[in-house]
Amino acid sequence: MTAPPTKRLRGRRCLCRGCGEFFNSLSPFEQHRVGVFGIPGARRCLTVAEMRAKGWLPNAAGFWTTGKRPAIAGATRAISAISRGSYLEAGILSAPARLRVEVSL
Numbered sequence: 001m002t003a004p005p006t007k008r009l010r011g012r013r014c015l016c017r018g019c020g021e022f023f024n025s026l027s028p029f030e031q032h033r034v035g036v037f038g039i040p041g042a043r044r045c046l047t048v049a050e051m052r053a054k055g056w057l058p059n060a061a062g063f064w065t066t067g068k069r070p071a072i073a074g075a076t077r078a079i080s081a082i083s084r085g086s087y088l089e090a091g092i093l094s095a096p097a098r099l100r101v102e103v104s105l
């Protein structure tokens with residue numbers, strides 16, 4: 001019998017029954033499976049060290065992400081809030097004289 005997931009799976013989040021890691025979407029889940037199809041034993045899961053080496057990070061809820069989308073989403077939210085004049089919502093306590101936003105992809 002397979003144990004129930006220890007984290008709540010909603011939306012596109014998934015659990016790999018091979019390695020037991022949780023993923024925030026199908027993309028990192030599919031990317032963490034490597035190797036050749038059709039040859040027994042040739043497919044495997046990336047290790048935690050290998051995922052970290054690729055720059056992947058678990059999000060605040062503990063689901064692996066490729067580490068790219070949250071930064072983009074966060075920057076998009078901040079830019080949107082700033083455009084509405086809501087510096088507090090953007091995580092800025094007061095309106096800066098000059099604001100520079102950098103996003104690394």
Ligand SMILES: [Zn+2]
Pocket residue numbers: 016017018019020021032045046
């Ligand atoms: Zn796995």
